[in-house]
Amino acid sequence: MSLAAEDRQSVIAAVSQGIDSHLEACFVPGRGDSFRLETPPGIRGKISGPRLECKVSPKSLPVLVRRLMESDDERAESLATDICQTLEIELI
DSSP states (O other): OEEOHHHHHHHHHHHTTOSOTTSOOSOOGGGTOEEEEEOOOOBTTBOOOOEEEEEOOTTTHHHHHHHHHTSSOHHHHHHHHHHHHHTTOOOO
């Protein structure tokens, strides 16, 4: 996924926790996880800002979504919901 603005900051905060109280991590390069900040060229002449390019492994995705949901940040919770809806995962 490619994220900008508040979404980018929400994921950076979630990933920066390292190992959390559940003894889980959502950034494990050995699983194929990667998070890179890039500034792509403008789209159709418009300026494009920095984006966080994310590759999240199937094992790390539930940890990332849980952290976003538990963050007490409305934008992060919305992003977690959007991720689940895109993947057709029903939240309970």
